[in-house]
Amino acid sequence: MDAFNSLLLTDLYELTMLHGYYQQGMQQTASFELFFRRLPPARNFLLTAGLETVLDFVERARFSEPELDWLATLGHFPRDFLDHLADWRFDGDIDAVPEGTVMFPDEPVLRITAPLPQAQLLESRLMNLVHFQTLIASKAARSALVAPDRLLVDFGLRRAHGAEAGLLAARSAYLAGFAGTATVLAGQYYRIPLFGTMAHSYIQAHDSELEAFRSFAAAQPDNLVFLIDTYDTEAGARLVARLASELRADKVHIRAVRLDSGDLAEHARRVRAILDSAGFPDIGIFASGNLDEHALKDLLAAGAPIDGFGLGTRLDVSQDAPALDCAYKLTEYAGWPRRKRSEGKASWPGRKQVWRRYDAAGRMCGDTIALDGETTAGEPLLVPVMRAGRRTAPAEPLAVGRARAAEQLAQLPEALRSLDPAPPYPVAFSSGLRQLADALGR
Amino acid sequence: MDAFNSLLLTDLYELTMLHGYYQQGMQQTASFELFFRRLPPARNFLLTAGLETVLDFVERARFSEPELDWLATLGHFPRDFLDHLADWRFDGDIDAVPEGTVMFPDEPVLRITAPLPQAQLLESRLMNLVHFQTLIASKAARSALVAPDRLLVDFGLRRAHGAEAGLLAARSAYLAGFAGTATVLAGQYYRIPLFGTMAHSYIQAHDSELEAFRSFAAAQPDNLVFLIDTYDTEAGARLVARLASELRADKVHIRAVRLDSGDLAEHARRVRAILDSAGFPDIGIFASGNLDEHALKDLLAAGAPIDGFGLGTRLDVSQDAPALDCAYKLTEYAGWPRRKRSEGKASWPGRKQVWRRYDAAGRMCGDTIALDGETTAGEPLLVPVMRAGRRTAPAEPLAVGRARAAEQLAQLPEALRSLDPAPPYPVAFSSGLRQLADALGR
Numbered sequence: 001m002d003a004f005n006s007l008l009l010t011d012l013y014e015l016t017m018l019h020g021y022y023q024q025g026m027q028q029t030a031s032f033e034l035f036f037r038r039l040p041p042a043r044n045f046l047l048t049a050g051l052e053t054v055l056d057f058v059e060r061a062r063f064s065e066p067e068l069d070w071l072a073t074l075g076h077f078p079r080d081f082l083d084h085l086a087d088w089r090f091d092g093d094i095d096a097v098p099e100g101t102v103m104f105p106d107e108p109v110l111r112i113t114a115p116l117p118q119a120q121l122l123e124s125r126l127m128n129l130v131h132f133q134t135l136i137a138s139k140a141a142r143s144a145l146v147a148p149d150r151l152l153v154d155f156g157l158r159r160a161h162g163a164e165a166g167l168l169a170a171r172s173a174y175l176a177g178f179a180g181t182a183t184v185l186a187g188q189y190y191r192i193p194l195f196g197t198m199a200h201s202y203i204q205a206h207d208s209e210l211e212a213f214r215s216f217a218a219a220q221p222d223n224l225v226f227l228i229d230t231y232d233t234e235a236g237a238r239l240v241a242r243l244a245s246e247l248r249a250d251k252v253h254i255r256a257v258r259l260d261s262g263d264l265a266e267h268a269r270r271v272r273a274i275l276d277s278a279g280f281p282d283i284g285i286f287a288s289g290n291l292d293e294h295a296l297k298d299l300l301a302a303g304a305p306i307d308g309f310g311l312g313t314r315l316d317v318s319q320d321a322p323a324l325d326c327a328y329k330l331t332e333y334a335g336w337p338r339r340k341r342s343e344g345k346a347s348w349p350g351r352k353q354v355w356r357r358y359d360a361a362g363r364m365c366g367d368t369i370a371l372d373g374e375t376t377a378g379e380p381l382l383v384p385v386m387r388a389g390r391r392t393a394p395a396e397p398l399a400v401g402r403a404r405a406a407e408q409l410a411q412l413p414e415a416l417r418s419l420d421p422a423p424p425y426p427v428a429f430s431s432g433l434r435q436l437a438d439a440l441g442r
Numbered sequence: 443m444d445a446f447n448s449l450l451l452t453d454l455y456e457l458t459m460l461h462g463y464y465q466q467g468m469q470q471t472a473s474f475e476l477f478f479r480r481l482p483p484a485r486n487f488l489l490t491a492g493l494e495t496v497l498d499f500v501e502r503a504r505f506s507e508p509e510l511d512w513l514a515t516l517g518h519f520p521r522d523f524l525d526h527l528a529d530w531r532f533d534g535d536i537d538a539v540p541e542g543t544v545m546f547p548d549e550p551v552l553r554i555t556a557p558l559p560q561a562q563l564l565e566s567r568l569m570n571l572v573h574f575q576t577l578i579a580s581k582a583a584r585s586a587l588v589a590p591d592r593l594l595v596d597f598g599l600r601r602a603h604g605a606e607a608g609l610l611a612a613r614s615a616y617l618a619g620f621a622g623t624a625t626v627l628a629g630q631y632y633r634i635p636l637f638g639t640m641a642h643s644y645i646q647a648h649d650s651e652l653e654a655f656r657s658f659a660a661a662q663p664d665n666l667v668f669l670i671d672t673y674d675t676e677a678g679a680r681l682v683a684r685l686a687s688e689l690r691a692d693k694v695h696i697r698a699v700r701l702d703s704g705d706l707a708e709h710a711r712r713v714r715a716i717l718d719s720a721g722f723p724d725i726g727i728f729a730s731g732n733l734d735e736h737a738l739k740d741l742l743a744a745g746a747p748i749d750g751f752g753l754g755t756r757l758d759v760s761q762d763a764p765a766l767d768c769a770y771k772l773t774e775y776a777g778w779p780r781r782k783r784s785e786g787k788a789s790w791p792g793r794k795q796v797w798r799r800y801d802a803a804g805r806m807c808g809d810t811i812a813l814d815g816e817t818t819a820g821e822p823l824l825v826p827v828m829r830a831g832r833r834t835a836p837a838e839p840l841a842v843g844r845a846r847a848a849e850q851l852a853q854l855p856e857a858l859r860s861l862d863p864a865p866p867y868p869v870a871f872s873s874g875l876r877q878l879a880d881a882l883g884r
Binding site for chain 1: 601783787
């Protein structure tokens with residue numbers, strides 16, 4: 001994964017700024033915070049993801065000699081500065097909310113405190129990692145909330161935006177509650193359960209559908225899911241019922257059929273009836289094809305007898321909101337709070353912590369963004385995850401983040417669990433923070 | 443770029459199907475075609491991109507021993523099949539339209555003819571590569587058409603969907619006519635010109651804006667673009683004018699100022715007036731901040747004196763159409779044409795070629811999709827790019843594809859060059875193709 005780990009995964013301006021800092025000797029401690037400015041209309045909350053990949057990146061981040069030699073060819077940077085970059089390491093601190101935490105606009109999800117050039121250089125890749133994974137986890141969580149007792153599988157690699165998007169989408173969807181992915185490499189990298197059976201081309205390559213089903217049953221007797229819509233869905237279901245009787249004699253069990261086109265609710269009902277009347281109520285029905293959380297909700301509301309869903313394109317590109325408004329802003333340098341006042345993009349100064357309160361039923365009911373060190377009601381959400389360039393604990397297994405996500409989703413206020421836009425969750429700014437902002441000029 | 447080149451960048455079902463083909467001895471020649479089913483409302487054409495990355499991938503694609511050992515742990519595949527995969531190579535043929543070709547729905551943009559297991563396995567990654575790059579090139583082309591004489595720069599890495607998306611978006615935008623990118627690694631990989639200066643954090647880290655500008659001028663005297671909206675845009679412009687007079691004495695030239703917030707047209711006019719009246723008409727104005735082709739069109743229509751634009755999120759995620767409906771379908775196996783008849787997703791059988799006609803003014807005026815071997819008016823668009831697993835020519839430099847894209851965009855019918863939806867471009871199906879489809883059953 002070389003390209004994924006290169007420090008050249010950055011914007012040119014990070015390097016020109018580092019050159020300026022180098023010349024001016026500006027190496028004092030800076031704090032940057034990563035947060036989301038606002039939610040898209042179709043999101044009531046964010047489910048954060050990506051922290052573990054950030055820590056992996058930060059731990060390994062170095063410039064290689066060939067990279068520095070190549071930078072020299074650009075003509076922008078003198079050799080003494082590039083030699084100085086050869087020693088670039090991150091030895092600062094990171095505080096962050098753990099993966100699978102529910103968060104809201106303006107709340108810092110990650111805070112870096114380090115010598116200015118270290119914290120500055122990480123900006124582009126950190127945003128690239130946290131933005132995308134939070135985007136997909138937040139999208140996937142909506143399907144998990146709508147269909148909590150169905151098998152949900154990520155099918156999106158082919159239309160994800162490149163290789164890493166496919167891998168990280170699989171990881172983020174699993175974190176949010178999906179059962180697994182079809183993407184094999186994501187199974188290897190992240191130990192995510194893999195799902196997958198056959199494409200239409202498998203059926204078409206055989207002289208008949210029955211021949212295709214038979215050959216597949218011989219090859220994958222323990223993983224038998226038949227795609228039945230290549231020619232005619234109900235005819236495919238009758239074929240499966242016939243084959244199921246044959247295979248029963250050989251103790252081979254058909255797990256499910258897959259529908260991929262047409263009116264899925266209607267087909268599912270007919271296919272269910274065909275399989276049931278043939279004596280196979282245990283053969284499941286799996287559906288795919290342009291699905292998202294709204295389609296799942298409608299299918300379940302219609303009582304469609306579907307046991308599992310494959311979600312592809314609309315999940316992996318977060319079709320209804322393909323980007324979030326996130327930012328990485330300097331909040332303190334050399335002991336002094338800093339803020340930006342650009343129109344419509346002003347930021348809150350100072351190092352911050354987020355405090356969350358819960359109601360008697362254990363549901364989250366209000367957050368306060370405060371200055372680090374202020375005492376406020378609730379529980380603090382940001383925790384130390386890196387000190388002096390080292391993780392404060394071993395890498396967190398994905399299963400732990402996944403369990404946390406499930407718990408956090410269960411703690412959401414009821415209105416926020418809906419697919420419909422809900423009134424904003426209450427996020428307040430502490431008096432200390434407001435006083436500081438006023439003192440620095442609004 | 444290991445992860446980008448792994449054959450495990452595939453869906454599990456490709457491997458289960460290969461296992462079936464292996465058991466059945468189905469190794470005869472298959473043809474698959476990659477095409478787009480329909481255009482999003484906000485696209486009048488597609489600009490194809492990604493072929494060179496596909497050929498790179500195909501040439502190198504192998505299973506490694508650790509990958510096969512890991513696949514064995516899944517329990518789905520017997521060892522003899524995995525040993526067989528160790529010899530997997532692509533030694534088939536690829537015909538494709540070159541990068542930077544304008545294409546329309548249903549037209550194959552890439553055709554693979556190879557032993558079935560070779561052509562099957564490539565499906566997921568080929569779609570992943572061609573879909574995304576065509577998506578971004580088609581989006582970027584709209585800005586290139588709207589603002590042909592302005593400097594357009596990709597700024598999207600931070601909100602692109604992962605590392606590869608950032609790299610390939612930079613490449614695709616450059617192919618479509620952009621001047622360059624801020625993404626440093628894309629500069630190294632693809633030799634794309636790099637642009638970039640400073641972020642707000644650079645200004646904020648200094649005790650004053652003037653101090654920040656001075657320190658930056660000392661570090662980057664040949665690349666001086668000042669971001670002037672951190673506190674007050676017009677005050678920033680006056681500061682730049684003052685500094686420009688000082689720097690003139692040292693023979694240092696300020697190239698431009700950058701605006702990143704507020705009403706860009708209004709700020710640009712005021713900033714232009716400030717710089718002009720101070721005697722610096724040669725200092726350019728560069729703008730960024732939530733820009734897309736519609737914003738560019740409006741700014742230019744309003745006569746905003748802006749010389750260049752940075753496009754980020756909305757370009758790199760193709761915000762108004764974050765995915766295209768593309769498919770990779772088996773059209774022939776063992777000498778016989780094949781087709782899928784799924785509801786709403788039926789495909790055209792047989793190996794195909796696309797023929798394009800031009801009017802007297804040299805504008806493209808109609809295409810015909812025909813069976814390979816049929817004679818039809820016009821010029822054929824698919825050309826041999828790989829034979830027996832080897833490229834038919836050395837890798838095409840990106841600059842060649844970029845020149846082709848410019849020529850193709852110039853040959854678009856006038857209505858299709860607009861940002862407004864145009865009537866569909868005429869694409870016909872040959873009589874031979876229609877007869878074959880009828881013979882196989884609609």
